[in-house]
Amino acid sequence: MEPNNIEKQMKEKLNQRTIQPSANAWDRLDAMLSVTEQKPKRNFKWLSFAAVFVGFTLIGIFILNKEKPIENVIPSNPIVLENETEKVENLNEKENTISSEENQKEVAIINQSKKKMEEQPVAINPKKDFLLDNHSKTEEVIVENQSKEAINKYVNTKSLLAEIETGEKFEIPTLSKNPSVKVDANALLSSAEKEVEETFRDKVIQSINKKYNSVKSTLANRNYE
Amino acid sequence: MKVINLHQEEQTIIQMAIDQNRFAQQQIYTKYSSKMLSVCRQYIKDLQLAEDVMITAFMKVFTHLKNFEHKGSFEGWIRRIMINECVSFIRVQKQVKFIEEEAFFEERHNDIESKFSVDDIQFLIDGLPDGYRMIFNLYAIEGYKHQEIAVMLGINEGTSKSQLSHARKMLQNQINKLKNYENGTE
Numbered sequence: 004m005e006p007n008n009i010e011k012q013m014k015e016k017l018n019q020r021t022i023q024p025s026a027n028a029w030d031r032l033d034a035m036l037s038v039t040e041q042k043p044k045r046n047f048k049w050l051s052f053a054a055v056f057v058g059f060t061l062i063g064i065f066i067l068n069k070e071k072p073i074e075n076v077i078p079s080n081p082i083v084l085e086n087e088t089e090k091v092e093n094l095n096e097k098e099n100t101i102s103s104e105e106n107q108k109e110v111a112i113i114n115q116s117k118k119k120m121e122e123q124p125v126a127i128n129p130k131k132d133f134l135l136d137n138h139s140k141t142e143e144v145i146v147e148n149q150s151k152e153a154i155n156k157y158v159n160t161k162s163l164l165a166e167i168e169t170g171e172k173f174e175i176p177t178l179s180k181n182p183s184v185k186v187d188a189n190a191l192l193s194s195a196e197k198e199v200e201e202t203f204r205d206k207v208i209q210s211i212n213k214k215y216n217s218v219k220s221t222l223a224n225r226n227y228e
Numbered sequence: 229m230k231v232i233n234l235h236q237e238e239q240t241i242i243q244m245a246i247d248q249n250r251f252a253q254q255q256i257y258t259k260y261s262s263k264m265l266s267v268c269r270q271y272i273k274d275l276q277l278a279e280d281v282m283i284t285a286f287m288k289v290f291t292h293l294k295n296f297e298h299k300g301s302f303e304g305w306i307r308r309i310m311i312n313e314c315v316s317f318i319r320v321q322k323q324v325k326f327i328e329e330e331a332f333f334e335e336r337h338n339d340i341e342s343k344f345s346v347d348d349i350q351f352l353i354d355g356l357p358d359g360y361r362m363i364f365n366l367y368a369i370e371g372y373k374h375q376e377i378a379v380m381l382g383i384n385e386g387t388s389k390s391q392l393s394h395a396r397k398m399l400q401n402q403i404n405k406l407k408n409y410e411n412g413t414e
Contacts, residue, residue, distance in 0.1 A: 009344075009403065010368040010369075012343070012344065012349075013344075013349045013353075013368065013369060014368065014369050014371075016344075016345075016346040016349055017266065017270060017346065017349060017350075017369055018369075019346075020266045020346050021262035021263055021265075021266055022262055022265040022266045022269055022275070023262050023265070024261050024262065024265050024279050024282065025279060028261070028279055028282075028283060029254065029257055029258075029261075031283055032257065032283050032286055032287065033250070033254075035283070035287050036248075036250070036253065036287070036290060039287075039291065040248055
């Protein structure tokens with residue numbers, strides 16, 4: 004099966020042969036090469052644009068998310084402390100005066116909230132979610148107190164009217180509930196302060212938004228130019 | 229010194245072509261295109277198709293140039309790419325199928341002493357069917373072994389041997405016909 008003489012002769016002559024390709028063969032190859040060279044460049048450009056866009060959006064989201072919790076956390080701490088002291092006062096006063104079922108429930112709720120508040124400083128982990136939860140809890144307690152204030156006042160007027168009309172009824176709890184009104188006023192003040200601070204936060208956010216929009220519009224105008 | 233200089237020159241041109249320098253790529257093309265078109269023409273009867281295959285193979289040469297390790301000759305590396313491209317073209321376009329023949333009778337072929345021109349040789353090779361021509365070219369002209377051909381074409385080694393034997397027999401008949409025609413006996 005070894006190559007014979009004719010095959011050796013064929014090999015020699017075919018290896019020496021040259022066939023000149025047509026004139027446009029190189030042009031075709033050149034066009035094919037330029038097509039393959041252009042592709043990766045385009046892809047790279049689009050990828051870079053996409054990467055820059057994604058990067059900016061991520062940074063924006065990160066900054067916006069970071070701003071909000073900081074503003075929420077800072078005012079929450081003093082409020083928590085104020086509420087603690089206020090509720091301690093509340094408890095002392097109410098323990099001395101009120102013995103009704105509703106007041107007992109209040110005390111139970113406030114005890115629970117107090118326990119939770121007391122647990123906070125021990126933990127001292129300034130985790131955003133934890134503080135936000137506490138903030139919401141204190142808000143709930145304040146709202147409850149406010150509603151009970153209103154009830155107390157309403158009862159007082161009725162009892163006073165009854166006193167005027169009949170001159171018989173005289174309820175001791177009305178007098179005992181008066182101190183609780185003062186304490187709740189403090190809570191209301193603190194909540195008002197918080198609201199003021201919140202409005203300040205809103206103003207800051209609005210000013211940031213305005214600045215962002217102005218920058219965006221200037222960029223858009225520059226692109227049009 | 230000249231050989232060293234030539235080798236260095238080739239290396240620098242290859243490096244430039246890797247860096248997509250069009251002038252270097254054109255230099256490589258002009259140097260090897262005529263030889264490579266001859267190689268492609270051995271496998272493909274139609275010259276235009278052979279040129280198309282050569283251009284496709286040159287594309288592969290330039291895109292895979294960074295894989296060339298400078299161990300063997302650069303011409304040999306390009307030639308292998310050309311042959312592989314021709315084989316895949318024939319297999320895909322012509323849909324050549326080989327009949328598996330494990331046992332075959334190996335015939336002795338008489339040596340022919342007559343001299344042929346390169347055009348006669350090409351005419352004789354063109355007379356073979358695509359499958360026979362491919363295996364004959366790979367074994368007799370390129371010097372591939374049956375094992376290598378079997379791997380390249382995805383066939384048995386025995387099939388490669390039997391196809392070569394059939395090709396040789398057919399080629400001998402054609403040579404005899406050509407000789408008789410030249411002698412004026414036919």
